[in-house]
Amino acid sequence: MQPPPTEHVETLASQYMHVRVVLGMVVGLGLTHLLRHFARIIDIPVRQRTYWVHLLWAVSMFLYLLHFWWWEFRLVGTVQWTFALYLFVALYALLLYLLCAIIFPDSLEGYRDYRDYFFSRRKWFFGLLGLAYVVDLGDTWIKGRGYFDGFGPELELRSLAYVVLCAIAMITPNRRFHATFVIASLAYQVSWIVRQFETL
Secondary structure, three states: OOOOOHHHHHHHHHHHHHHHHHHHHHHHHHHHHHHHHHHHHHOHHHHOOOOHHHHHHHHHHHHHHHHHHHHHHHHOOOOOOOHHHHHHHHHHHHHHHHHHHHHOOOOOOOOOOHHHHHHHOHHHHHHHHHHHHHHHHHHHHOOOHHHHHOOOOHHHHHHHHHHHHHHHHHHOOOHHHHHHHHHHHHHHHHHHHHHHOOOO
16 A cells, blocks of 8 residues: 655644644643642642542643643544544543543632542542543544554553443542552553553
8 A cells, every 4th residue: 555645644744733732722721730739739738638549640630631642643644634533632632621620629618628629529530530531442543443453452441441440439438449549540550651652
């Protein structure tokens, strides 16, 4: 099979740069939100109200955003952009921003501390996180069947496991489960990035 003409690849790359500007804005907003609240935690009065499980999920979202921006580069030169596709990827980025906004509220008014806030909002957070891993399957698919198949069964098993665990996390307030889930999730997340996305 002949490779696509150079002009066609350059056109796709140009289209993607246009889309990437919007994605960069949303990712930047999410990272700024997380960093602003990490900075607030340095303040001594706030530090006394932190909850380590909540903080690890915030770190996980920070990595997720950076990872999202990294792997979306795989869209350059490979996708014929339509508005529907652009909307899908933009909504994925907005979903990640929404997760960042939920994990760190602008105010703890009405809550005793971050632990109280985390458990009161766990249904929203884990519901959207489970949805993000379903959307990620679609995002991987649009990069091409060969790219999708290149991950083997791990990609689909990973997404299924996250959906199931997020569903459990929505239901149970068991602190041991939540502690185990966030530690295992963060360790796997780092492993996945190193094994699959170390280089572009």
